[in-house]
Amino acid sequence: MEKAEIGLIGLGVMGSNLALNIAEKGHPVAVFNRTTSRTGSFFKAAGELRRMIVPCSTLKEFAASIRPPRPIIIMVSAGPAVDEQIAALRSVLSSGDIVIDAGNANFRDTVRRFTDLKDSGLTFIGMGVSGGEEGARHGPSIMVGGTRDAYARVEKVLTDISAKYEGEPCAAWLGPDGAGHFVKTIHNGIEYADMQMIAEIYGVLRDGLGMAPKEIGGVFAEWNKGRLNSYLIEITAKVLAADDRETGRPMVDMILDRAGQKGTGKWSAIEAQTLGVSATAIEAAVSARVLSSLKTERLAAEKAYALGDLPKISGDRQEILRDLELALFAGKIAAYAQGFAVMEAASKQFDWRLPLPTIAKIWRAGCIIRSQFLGTLAEAFQESGELPNLLMAPAFIEMMKEAHPSLRRILARAVESGLPMPALSSALAYFDSYRQGRGTSNLIQAQRDFFGAHGFERIDAEGAFHGPWGMGG
Structure with a gap:
């Protein structure tokens, strides 16, 4: 076989699927895994794709199998x-x-690694990959941060293996050093809120x-045909329709209500x-997962407060189902508005010039x-240029005008019934705070000045x- 076009280290589930993709x-791909038996078993199971795979037992052999650069x-x-893997590679690379x-790296680690390798002759790319196991195997969304020249070397491979939307690759160079991993982090933050x-x-x-x-699964399946059409709504319907093979009961009812997290949220x-x-x-979504982990405490609190059956x-x-659909849609808009606002701020802070329409597209x-x-989101950023917030895009103004009354009604009913809605209530509070021209922080500024002489701005004069x-306080 000719030399590999690219190499891949780490044949866990994600690595194996990406290599097969x-x-x-x-594209011929060289593979290496620290546990060499894993490399052998992966190669054996690759079937017809073995002709495109170069299994390597040492890093030296691995490096020699790939076409430079x-x-x-x-x-x-x-x-x-x-860091350990990079250190090991430095002795065999040119x-x-x-x-x-x-991987799911903290973008600050990516910036550090990019800087550490800057004068070594090696180039570093931080690449966000989203889509889970299925995406890695058949087409993920790929968010690249690094130099344009480095991206040019791998662009053909990455666009080929990425997901496609109406034929357009869901892979792009987004900026230097940590830009790709930062965008992936915010993707996951929005994912937390959405879930x-x-x-x-x-x-x-x-x-x-x-x-x-x-029955609930049927509702989500119906919603997936309309404005809420998405992967998460689709799989929610499927999850709710599944039965446990051992008990015959709905699978979701057999799962402990304690959610995990890996840090990106x-x-x-x-x-x-x-x-x-x-x-x-x-933030509310992250906090909700933390609170979910306190299962023993929550059970004790339920008993202490004699919760009993919640009122229906x-x-x-x-009408309630329609309100629920629109409430979820309104919350989704607010969460995306927040996520893109964070990316816009980071773009300015780190001089990344993140292409927000491109991010939405990939x-x-x-x-x-x-x-x-x-x-619709990508179009909003393309049409509006310097958009201060997604909530100010004309299309989204109209959508929120339609949806936020439903969110209010659902939250009011939930509060009366004692149903916790941390993320949706936070989304509504964000929306209300953002659209209120005169808020209440004038009082906070007065308080800060009273106890700490921090000063304040006046509405009728410049200065502090x-x-x-x-001298109270």
Whole structure:
């Protein structure tokens, strides 16, 4: 076989599927895994694709199998393992070779690695990959950060293996150093919010309306035909329709209500705060997962407060279902507005010049938050140029005008019934705060000046002023 076009290290589930995807798209790929038996078993199971795969047992053999300048994808656990792998590669690579971290890295680590390798002759790419196991195998959304020259070397491979939306590749160069991994982090933050909001609507259907899982699944399946059409709504319907093979009961009812997380949602919330951008729906979703982990405490609190059966929501069933659909849509708009506002702030802070319309486009297929909604979002950013917030795009103004009354009604009913709606309520509060020309922070500024002499601005004069409250505090 001719030399491989690209190399891949780390044959776990994601790495294996990505390597098969590369091979299937006609690009010879060299593979290496620290546990060599894993390399052998992967190669054996590759079937007809073995002719496009070069299995290697040492890093030296691996490097020699790839056409220079060598692009090498690392698919190992984020953190120290990536640094260890880079250190090991430096002894076998040459000037111009490209190290590509395709894991869920903290973008600050990516910036550091990019800087560390800057004078070594090697080039570093931080590449966000979204789509899970299926996406890695058949076409993910790919978000690249690094130099344009480095991207040019791997562009053909990456666009070939990426998901396609109406024939357009869902892969793009987004900016230097940590830009790709930052965008992937915010993607995951929006994903957290989207999933939490769906779960909250599920809670209203289950506990507020007393609906069974399959019936709820039917509602989500119907919603997936309209404005909420998306991967997450689609799989929600399928999850709710599934039965447990052992008990015959609905599978969802057999799953402990304790959600895990790997850190990207938390990073989204932290970076939003660091950049001074409000991302309340994302923060609420992260907090909800933390609270979900306190299962023992929650059971004790339920007993202490003698919760009993929650009161059901009454009224016309079809009207409530329509309100629930629109409430979820309104929350989704707010969450995306927050996520894109964070990316816009980061773009300015780090001089990345992130192409927001392009980001929306490469999320239309392959990634976890893919939806028809993203096409409208991309158009909004393209048409409006310097858009301060998605909520100010004409198309989204009209959508929110239609949807936010439903969100209010659903939240009011949920509060009366004791149903927690942290992400959706945060989304509404964000929307109301954003559209209110005169808020209440004037009082906070007065308080800060009273106890700390921090000063404040006046509505009728420029400069900093202090109030007439003397030395109190």
